[in-house]
Amino acid sequence: MGQTVIKLKPEEMKRLVNHYSPYRESNKPPYSVLSATLNGCKITAYESGKVMFQGADHHKEASKWGTSSKTNSKSAKTPTKNVPDFINRDHIGSDEAGTGDYFGPITVAAVYATERQQALLRELGVKDSKTMKDPTIKSIVKDILKTDIVYSSLTLNNEKYNKLQRRGWSQGRMKAWMHHHAIKNVLNKLDGSINPSGILIDQFCKPEIFHNHVKATGETSHTGLTFMTKAESYSTSVAAASMIARYRFIYEMNRLSKDVGFELQKGASKVVDQQIKRIIDIKGQNYLNQVAKVHFANTQKAQAK
Incomplete structure (x- = not known):
């Protein structure tokens, strides 16, 4: 489904809301002021002033109100090497945090988001967490957790991490094990009623090594996995997972700092x-x-x- 997003001033937004009010739907996404459908085109207006047009003649309908700030469609999207075709459809994305930090745990999160939910996540500010400071991540994740996305987050505390490391587990195996279980948890929450268009993991090793790591833990790796470096720059689901994982890591670092008696340095x-x-x-x-x-x-x- 293609979409066009425009940005309106308050007065323009009032006129738009009045115009589409006769076609208003009872259910509207969080942080929106209007959700309506007209002639197959879905219009969602957000508190921030952004308006998203989806479906039939989305660009034509949006052009009545202003210049598009972003237009996405399967045909219009510029092809990028190795970008999976499900990137703009519903899919699961997973990412981790804390792997390069001496203090604190490893955290992993997996997120399933539909196309509609991905649009909302972007509206909330979801993007590559590496481009944001921790206070911003914390603020946005609090909003993410209020939405209806399906997610799972796991924390490998330091005592268990060190125990596994002494047993011969590499950090790569620990990460693969955590990604596998975070994705498994999300699939269990979907309960077989939804079959995601894809599963994307932010790549930290070659796919065959990932599968071997999972096998070494006594599990059978999920089928249909896709691996991509810097996946959070392309996938909203992975970006949301990255932010949730970072949020959990920050929380644990704050807790450990209180136990130690001073603020622990990251890195x-x-x-x-x-x-x-x-x-x-x-x-x-x-x-x-x-x-x-x-x-x-x-x-x-x-x-x-």
Whole structure:
């Protein structure tokens, strides 16, 4: 289904709402002021001033009100290498956070969103989380969680992470295991009543290695998986999953910081090395197991200080 999005001023929005009120539908998406259908074209007006036209003659209907700020359709979309054909249809997307941070857990989220829900997510500000600061992510995710998307988020705490690592699990296997279960949880919530057009994972290893990782955990990998690097830049479902995963990671980092007694640094910098030394001096070496990925080289660097 093609769509056109325009941006209107308050006075223009009032005129549009009055015009389509006779065709108003009782159910409207969150943060919208109007949902109506006229001659096969669905019109959704949002509080932000954006109006989305979908379906029959969407561009023609939108042109009555202003210049389009974004037009999407299957035929109009510029082909991009390796972009799956289901990217603008309903699909599941998954992504993770915390893998490169010494302190804190790994978090993974999977999101199923329909075409309509993806449009709403974009309206709420969903995009690649790497382009946003944490306070912005937290604010947007709070709105995401109020919508009717189907999602699952998983957290691998540091104690279990370190236990698995000592058992010979690579971080890649842990991530594959978490992605597999997050997707499985979403599919279970859909309960077989919906068959997603696709499942897209933000690629962190070759597909065959991912499947081998899942097999090594005793599970059978899902069929029909698609892998794509920087998938959050193309898929709204993956972008939403990325933001939810980051939100959960931030939450856990704040909780751990309270336990430690000072704000833990994200990443794996020299500042992190200094904080490791401080934690060892205050709470002892064993305490790191509760808050950190202790196999990172930062541990040895801090001990050598």
